[in-house]
Amino acid sequence: MNDTTKPLFGTADASYQAAGELAGIQQLVTDFYQIMDTWSGATKIRAMHKSDLSQSADKLTCFLSGWLGGPRLYQERYGSISIPGFHAQWPIDAQARDAWLGCMQQAIERQPFSADFKGYLLAQLSVPANRVVQASQARLQASQ
Numbered sequence: 001m002n003d004t005t006k007p008l009f010g011t012a013d014a015s016y017q018a019a020g021e022l023a024g025i026q027q028l029v030t031d032f033y034q035i036m037d038t039w040s041g042a043t044k045i046r047a048m049h050k051s052d053l054s055q056s057a058d059k060l061t062c063f064l065s066g067w068l069g070g071p072r073l074y075q076e077r078y079g080s081i082s083i084p085g086f087h088a089q090w091p092i093d094a095q096a097r098d099a100w101l102g103c104m105q106q107a108i109e110r111q112p113f114s115a116d117f118k119g120y121l122l123a124q125l126s127v128p129a130n131r132v133v134q135a136s137q138a139r140l141q142a143s144q
Contacts, residue, residue: 009120016070018117022061025068029061032107039106045099048090083128084135092136097129 009015019025033053036042049056062073063081074081090096104125108118 009117010069010124013069015068015117015121015124016065018113019064019068019121020112021070022065024111024113025064025070026061028107028111029057029064031110032060032103033057035103035106039103042099042103045096045103048096084132087132088135088139090136091140092132094133097133101126101129 009018016025019028033056036046036049037053059074059078062077066072066074101122105122108122111118113121
């Protein structure tokens with residue numbers, strides 16, 4: 001495939017298609033939470049979740065569906081979301097962000113995605129992850 005025929009991830013539903021649509025996203029999320037449950041590097045962020053991860057998995061699957069250009073399932077099921085606002089209930093620092101991204105990186109590596117899409121997806125997920133840390137730090141500074 002030459003550069004003129006590569007899908008433009010982030011355009012229309014190209015990312016959703018590259019992720020394998022809903023079934024691919026569900027597998028990614030399943031692997032993500034399995035890693036979070038078992039990887040020692042994720043102990044801190046795992047403790048931020050309920051023991052039953054089914055609702056968290058559904059919410060992440062629904063969010064990623066719309067975020068990647070597919071059906072906006074999160075809005076249909078749960079309403080609108082502000083990523084930093086939703087995560088305001090936890091102190092998210094760089095260590096927590098790195099653990100979350102570490103789980104996601106491992107989960108992405110397990111998927112049959114193209115190498116280009118794997119790199120793109122992790123880079124794109126880093127953007128809201130960094131915003132959550134910035135918002136958490138701003139809240140902490142405002143409370144001091």
